Amino acid sequence: MHEDAFKPLRFDPYSDEEMRQRAMEYFEKMRTRRSVREFSTRDVPREVIENCLRTAGSAPSGANMQPWHFVVISNRELKRKIREAAEEEERAFYDHRAGDEWLEALAPLGTDAQKPFLEDAPWLIVVFLKKFTFDEQGKKHKNYYTAESVGIACGFLLGALHWAGLATLTHTPSPMKFLNEVLERPKTERAYMIIPVGYPSRDAQVPVITKERLGDIATFKT
Numbered sequence: 001m002h003e004d005a006f007k008p009l010r011f012d013p014y015s016d017e018e019m020r021q022r023a024m025e026y027f028e029k030m031r032t033r034r035s036v037r038e039f040s041t042r043d044v045p046r047e048v049i050e051n052c053l054r055t056a057g058s059a060p061s062g063a064n065m066q067p068w069h070f071v072v073i074s075n076r077e078l079k080r081k082i083r084e085a086a087e088e089e090e091r092a093f094y095d096h097r098a099g100d101e102w103l104e105a106l107a108p109l110g111t112d113a114q115k116p117f118l119e120d121a122p123w124l125i126v127v128f129l130k131k132f133t134f135d136e137q138g139k140k141h142k143n144y145y146t147a148e149s150v151g152i153a154c155g156f157l158l159g160a161l162h163w164a165g166l167a168t169l170t171h172t173p174s175p176m177k178f179l180n181e182v183l184e185r186p187k188t189e190r191a192y193m194i195i196p197v198g199y200p201s202r203d204a205q206v207p208v209i210t211k212e213r214l215g216d217i218a219t220f221k222t
């Protein structure tokens, strides 16, 4: 093996007390994240978005293939095109594609086919999943665990954006094929989600929901 293939791990240990405090502080911050569907048009500095994307890019991935690509949009015309195409899909979804059970699950969220946030939010991050990676010789390699990897990167991204003080939505119009065309991405990539990013509008509301308690989501075997 090449002699510089490994290097000492950089790892910052904390005392138990510090860890308890840090874990609690992170939870207290993350529990205030909510999906926002009403955005202000107020600008957000590009540098903030860039650093949150760097965090996303640091995520683990199957065989380190990093099977993601982020298209980051502030261009008004592009946002308008995305809104129009998404609303068309959403109208079809709400009118006949979604079954009764799906519509019932969505009812408490009060969502409908109108997606003004796709134009109002200063930034849209469209996440693409790369089914294949091309090496330096242009050879095509199939990526593994792509959905898991991109999901983790999106989790990192949502966490970083919230930590930075920004509001987000995880938006998945179905189907999302139109995004390849509008954003000129290759067929080897699949649109995974749209993340509008910005500030909530002054009078933004969120549905009252609950999160399951620790005892319901985790089983400890000690």
Ligand SMILES: Cc1cc2nc3c(=O)[nH]c(=O)nc-3n(C[C@H](O)[C@H](O)[C@H](O)COP(=O)(O)O)c2cc1C
Pocket (backbone or CB within 6 Å): 033, 034, 035, 036, 037, 109, 111, 169, 170, 171, 172, 173, 206, 209
């Ligand atoms: C994979 C995924 C897809 C989602 N798609 C949509 C969507 O298309 N539109 C929407 O308004 N919310 C969408 N959401 C947001 C969920 O409705 C929201 O996360 C959930 O109701 C919990 O609310 P919270 O994010 O405020 O905790 C999606 C969330 C996830 C994780």
